[in-house]
Amino acid sequence: MYFYARKVVDTMASESMHGRGYINDGDKIAANYIKTEFKKFGLRSLGDDYYQLFSFPVNTFPGSVSVKLGEQELVTGKDYIFSPHSSSSNGKYSIVVADEKLVKKKKKFDKFLKQDFSNKIIVVNDTGKQTELLHNLIGNTLKAKAIVTLKDKLTLSMAQEVNDYPIIEILRTSYIKSKEISFDIENKFIPNYQSQNVIGYIQGSEQPDSFLVFSAHYDHLGQMGKEVYFPGANDNASGCAMLLNLAKYYSLPEHKPKCSIAFIAFCGEEVGLLGSKYYTEHPLFPLKNIKFLLNMDIMGTGEDGITAVNGSVFKKEFSALKQINSENYFIKDVKMRGKAANSDHYFFSENGVKAFFIYSMGGIKAYHDIYDRAETLPLNEFENLFKLITKFGEYLQN
Numbered sequence: 001m002y003f004y005a006r007k008v009v010d011t012m013a014s015e016s017m018h019g020r021g022y023i024n025d026g027d028k029i030a031a032n033y034i035k036t037e038f039k040k041f042g043l044r045s046l047g048d049d050y051y052q053l054f055s056f057p058v059n060t061f062p063g064s065v066s067v068k069l070g071e072q073e074l075v076t077g078k079d080y081i082f083s084p085h086s087s088s089s090n091g092k093y094s095i096v097v098a099d100e101k102l103v104k105k106k107k108k109f110d111k112f113l114k115q116d117f118s119n120k121i122i123v124v125n126d127t128g129k130q131t132e133l134l135h136n137l138i139g140n141t142l143k144a145k146a147i148v149t150l151k152d153k154l155t156l157s158m159a160q161e162v163n164d165y166p167i168i169e170i171l172r173t174s175y176i177k178s179k180e181i182s183f184d185i186e187n188k189f190i191p192n193y194q195s196q197n198v199i200g201y202i203q204g205s206e207q208p209d210s211f212l213v214f215s216a217h218y219d220h221l222g223q224m225g226k227e228v229y230f231p232g233a234n235d236n237a238s239g240c241a242m243l244l245n246l247a248k249y250y251s252l253p254e255h256k257p258k259c260s261i262a263f264i265a266f267c268g269e270e271v272g273l274l275g276s277k278y279y280t281e282h283p284l285f286p287l288k289n290i291k292f293l294l295n296m297d298i299m300g301t302g303e304d305g306i307t308a309v310n311g312s313v314f315k316k317e318f319s320a321l322k323q324i325n326s327e328n329y330f331i332k333d334v335k336m337r338g339k340a341a342n343s344d345h346y347f348f349s350e351n352g353v354k355a356f357f358i359y360s361m362g363g364i365k366a367y368h369d370i371y372d373r374a375e376t377l378p379l380n381e382f383e384n385l386f387k388l389i390t391k392f393g394e395y396l397q398n
């Protein structure tokens with residue numbers, strides 16, 4: 001089981017899937033991989049196909065990207081990223097710096113504001129105090145060519161809208177004081193990108209109309225430029241590995257479930273939970289037939305146990321999960337959390353479906369960056385997590 005999980009993570013986080021985003025058909029390659037595995041295990045489709053198609057707007061960076069501070073070329077992903085709302089722009093401009101010291105001195109700051117910024121770049125250096133005046137500058141009220149923000153960690157996300165200027169996020173430790181900056185960014189805004197949820201199921205032997213649902217998003221952040229991709233090994237190739245392992249397990253005759261089990265691989269999660277939202281608006285069987293949904297997002301570590309979002313909402317199921325774990329010593333801890341709109345369980349529980357989102361804790365901290373790679377993802381508690389989930393699955397079927 002570990003070896004299959006490892007293979008799934010290695011495959012899905014590899015360069016061939018382009019970060020499972022919306023450049024070079026990354027999402028489609030990943031969806032096809034999951035569909036092929038579903039077929040292999042003999043899962044049935046709920047419609048004509050395993051795919052549920054839908055479209056959404058998304059901003060992407062398939063073209064050239066570069067940033068140079070003075071003479072120093074910065075490395076994409078490592079030293080800097082463009083923020084997801086950025087638009088195409090390029091050139092060489094002089095730098096003006098706005099920091100906490102500057103905004104504190106009213107006279108000096110007023111003078112600063114009076115400059116013509118139309119051929120300048122503002123470097124906003126907020127060291128975590130989240131000064132409002134500095135924050136307003138990030139909104140580019142002064143109409144600079146671009147905004148640079150200094151960050152302690154680079155964390156990429158995705159956007160459905162585009163600003164009319166780029167924001168360059170530079171790692172504080174990679175920032176070198178210089179007079180000039182040159183950069184190049186090409187965005188491609190896609191107003192109607194068609195993507196797909198991948199859905200398969202196994203029919204229950206006793207209650208075929210009643211469903212247990214396992215879900216995991218397979219999309220990630222794609223690429224920044226032609227060369228750099230975001231592997232998304234922990235987020236969420238690891239959850240897909242769990243989903244596929246569960247599909248494999250329940251497809252064996254000796255594990256045939258009493259109720260039906262649906263396996264849903266969502267897309268568009270990183271763009272804003274779009275796949276799961278669409279599914280709850282267009283369910284393939286009545287949502288009220290779902291006994292329980294277990295969403296898995298980030299399953300690659302676990303030395304500190306797991307957290308169950310919605311644990312405090314569905315107390316009965318939470319104490320069952322906790323008890324199963326403590327009786328069997330599977331993982332260190334099962335922590336409870338309240339409601340949160342942080343993964344694909346959200347629109348289900350908002351629509352009256354009992355649902356948890358579980359994620360593993362501890363170990364490597366790579367998240368939404370170029371370091372979330374298969375080679376460094378331990379999967380050290382994966383087998384224990386799998387055992388815990390299948391035992392919990394047994395409980396949920398009864």
Ligand SMILES: [Zn+2]
Nearest residue numbers: 235236297298
């Ligand atoms: Zn995720």
